[in-house]
Amino acid sequence: MKKILHNKLKRSVLYTVIGLSAAYAGLSYVGGDVANAQDVPNATTSMTIAGLPDFTPIVAQTENAVVNIRTLETVSARSRGGYDPYGDPSELFRFFFGPDFTPPRATPQPRQRGGDQPERTVPRGVGSGFIISDDGYIITNNHVIAGASKIMVTLNNGKEFPAKVIGSDQRTDIALLKIEGEDKLPTLKIGDSNTLKKGQWVLAIGSPFGLDSTVTSGIISAINRDTGEYLPFIQTDVAVNPGNSGGPLINLEGEVVGVNSQIISQSGGFMGISLSIPIDEAMQVVNQLKENGKVTRGRIGVQIGEVADEVAKALGLENSSGALVSNVEQGGPADKAGIMAGDVIIGFDGSEVKKWSDLPRIVGQKKPDTESNIEVWRRGKKQTLKITVGAVPSNPADEVAANQEASDKLAEADRLGLVVSNLSEETMTRLRIKGGVQITEVEGPGQVAGLRADDIILAVNDQDIKDVKQFEETVGKLSKDKAAALLIRRENLTQWVPVTPSK
Template sequence: MKRFGSLLLVSIFAGAITLGSYKLFFEKSNYKILPSNTKAPVFTTSYTPTSPAGSGINEVDFTTAAQKTVDAVVHVKNLSIVSSGPRNIMEFIYGFQGEERPQVGIGSGVIISADGYIVTNNHVIKNASKLEVSLNNNKTYEATLIGTDPNSDIALIKIDPKEKLPYLAFGDSDQTKVGQWVLAVGNPFDLTSTVTAGIISAKARDLGKNQSFIQTDAAVNPGNSGGALVNTNGDLIGINTAITSQTGSYVGYSFAVPSNIAKKVVDDIMEYGNVQKGMLGIKYIPANSPYALEKGLNEIDGVYIDGVEEGMGAYDAELKQGDIIKKIDEIDVHGFANLTGYLSTKRPGDKVMLTIDRDSETLMIPVVLKERQTVVLPVMGIEVQNLTKDDTKRFRTKNGVKIVGVPETYRGYGLKGKILIAVNNNEIKDKQDAKNLFGAITRYERTSITMINEKGERERLIFQ
């Protein structure tokens, strides 16, 4: 037992001597002696570049943007008269004069000039018999409708103040980036001057109407429509327009019309009285349609051209079926919303440069945009075009539009080829007039259309 204890002590002592010798003579030190006036070393824990502005929300200043914006955003009241519909089948067949009652809708608007021009949403002022605008200082004015574009959901109204008003300048929405801080300013639930903050969640978001929206997670609720989406400099980069929600209230994301589109619509209304749209004249395959899925076209990064319209810019530039649009000017095209969003800022006669993938070869092709010869009317979806000289002689009318396309819903009525001359007793002069008049009706009211057939006879149809 004593022998075992002696061996154990010898082993421990030998191990200590060996370890000490190694530490003293072989192991290198991992420290440095610093002079007393030298600052402590700084070690980076990541190779990701750091932002000089910092990464915390508390380091972002929203106050300047909020102060610049709240006085330029107004409260819009839409006073309208609505009628109740027919209560039974007999009233539907023989007609019924419904009871009229007043209705008040609310929304927001953005002052864009010191003399009182205000941009808002078309759905905010639709069917208004009277428009009322309240400023942030509680002054109230009656507003006049200058013009509207139902397709972009943008409207321009005007008040006549005695003093100059604070206003917002349009920013460049093409320069916005996903992840950028933004503020939404408006009047949700009739609460004036409400500011919410968020980031841009996505760009060129398509909600199924071939439109292009900025998606944000800044809280937007009913009443915010027509209000401002601004960056941290206070530049107007969008007009808040829509939310997608089963409850009708904010659920985490909202949508705004990009400022470049809104500005172009406003400029067109002020200069021409209507919106001038420059078109490529291409036919495309929707990404998730059965045909696209069958042919594998849904996996294409870009816009696949399925055909070109004769007489349009794409036809003149000799674009072909199978070409894939990858870029328009300096804008990358990943889907149809990227393309339509940029084209919405252009007019007929403008030239754009397309980057095309044709049989794995990259081509740069200039295209001059043109005005579309046909237009699809809102609500009913009928496609019409202006009358030719032969049409005016054949049908003996100078006014009206020719029906050249009919959706499946109305194909049993024999509409194609006839001349549409009136809707709800309002005379139609041309395709733009028809578009505006059909844009003013709703899906829930009775609509009558008047046509001229090939025999020169007038026909009148009523749709519910």
């Protein structure tokens, strides 16, 4: 009996081992027998399936070209109306108990009355980037460095360098930096994002939550993912978290195929969906930034929308692809070319417009003053028209100044404590406003009133504001002892804010 039980136990262990081995080798274990995968319905016909790839050679090849980006900003804290968390701890007591309160065993600190505390540089955030040339050019995200007064780049070997902003583009979320002082830096090879396929293995290297040189892996979940942004994204299930922004998405050949940019999350952390900018799109922006310090885009002057299925059928289109023209800018490129409201744009210079959101990207890649062919569907047939592409006006808010020295110098604030800039045509169109100025710096009276950088001033008292020149003239005429009412647009809210000018 013992011998029989012993033999049964041996067979059971043997079958278990065979089953585990077969499962690992891509075979199927059925009823105690090893069956070839091709004998199992709906199974792969391959005899073996390779195991998970070994990422270690790829990481060793690429991680030294991935950098950590640390940003700082210069701030000034109000001496009244709030507690500065970066200042002297005794200020907390004065905030609650009055300006002349001296906490026990504390040394009284000199304090400014009225106006701002001295400016100080404080940490702003961390992100990632990667080196694309051995002389120090680095790609990262615009949102990583936007608003920073100082940018520090740390290599994988621990060396740290100050970085200069060559140029930045808010619309594509791409920025180009440059560091000096190191010869023959390690670089990443640029791949081809047009060859990507769903299910392909990819890696992300970056600094999630400030943890340098962190590697995560996953697969491509979707390509050309349209989220309503300017570019289509690569969707992956690679773990990307805050701090990974600007880092590379790498294929199994060790090539960069994307720039990690966004996550879709309800928690603020990774939840299975990450979005990367295709490297082909990113490099088109980088090349312009490197050459000109800014990005110039084409435009044709139309408002467009989606082609509904019912509309497509009524117009005789085979499908609902294309961009439906809802309005044509008078005197614009499209108007001069003969495009009319109601036309459906189905192609541009040989590129098919599959979705309405494709058109701005395709046109934007054309240089201004370029003559192109545009295909429209009108009255049941296709027509080809000649159009000369216009230029999208440059938006100072979309770019970090290429000249870092000039950007470090603050303009002189006016009597309201404000430094303002003109709005671009693109911003006014997006916000549906006809004028205004944007606050770039705020101190003194404006800061006390609660104004912030990026607020848009639409009116002062009963005077609509068109541009900086008119705003300066209006502020110069304000009474010294009477508060002025400023109509402020902040995000989607508009409100009146009283501000008393300084003498």
